[in-house]
Amino acid sequence: MHKVVGIFFIALLTLTNCNKTNESVEVLARVGNSVLTKDVVINRFPEYRVADVENQVTQWVNAELLYVAGVRAGFNKDATLVNQIKDYQKKLIGQTYLEMALRSRVGVSTEEIKDFYTVQKEMFRRRHGEALINNFNVDNKKDANKIRALLEKGAGNKKRNELFEKYGVNTISVEEDRLHPTINKAVFGGSKSSYVGPIKSGDKYAVVEIIKRFPKGTYRSLDDVYDHIYLVIQKRKAAIQSAVIIDSLKQEILFELNVGGL
Incomplete structure (x- = not known):
């Protein structure tokens, strides 16, 4: 929820039809009576991204309108709502x-991660075959053949590198079946073979590198599962330390505390 609100406020920075109440305050x-100034937004979110401004502004305006209407209807004094807010x-x-x-209290050392990996290594055994691939899907076989030819030229080829940007392809891990x-x-x-295709797949042609x-039964490397182990250990420590x-x-x-008579 906080992230969504943050993105919305950030997006407001790019409004072009802003009003100014004076020389130093830009609304x-x-x-x-609800006003959001540019200075407030910049102070809260110094690193912002421009994202779907019109949609976010519409949502904000709608929410404010409903809030004002709710206050006019007296819901801000409703005992149940007031208690929920508290x-x-x-x-x-x-x-x-x-x-x-x-x-x-919940720091995780590299040694702890290594020890966890060693003791719990069976957790990281592959239950199915897996592969790291680059998967291209295009509309016609001619383009698919060109893609495969460029892929086979190997890393470092400029046109090959441009393929990944053009088609938005990133390396992914896939399971067998x-x-x-x-x-x-x-x-x-x-x-x-390191290359597959072109293969007709629905209305597209697939080329896979x-x-x-x-193979099934091999173990994921420590590097592959490092972040996962970190989060597992941190979560366990947080649970223990929260109780402390x-x-x-x-x-x-x-x-x-008196609950004996319930």
Whole structure:
């Protein structure tokens, strides 16, 4: 939710029909008494990206209009809503404190990651064959043949490099039996060729460059699973340390708990 709101505010920076209330304050959006200035947005989000401004502005305006209408209807005084807002505020403040307190307690060292990989290595055994591939899909066989010819020239060829940008192709990892049957057989069927196609696939022609094959039963390398292990260890530490922090707060802050009669 915070990310979406952030992107929206960032997008407002690019509005071209901005109004200025004075020489130093530039208003980017206004609904009733709600005003957002450029300076506020820049201070909150110094690194911004331009993204779908009109759509985001429309969403913001709609939300503000509904909010104003809700206030006029008295929903801002509704006891249930007020309590929900208070509960959310408490949770947000508490969660922010917990995240701050955890920062120095959930560090993960390289040695911890290596040890986890060694002890839990079976977790990283491949249950299916896998391959790293570059997959091109084009409308006609002539273009597909040209692509294969350029791919076979190998890395460092300028025209070959331009192919990846033109068709938006990035290297991906695929599992056996997840590809078109004909392509799957060519990639995983025992052939040593690094190139497959052109192969008709629906209304397209596919050309596949196989960078590397990984047979079933082999292990993913530490480099491949490093980030995953990091997050697993960090999550475990966070769970343990969260309990420690709560226990510590119970010693510092007076509280009472009476649930025996429920």
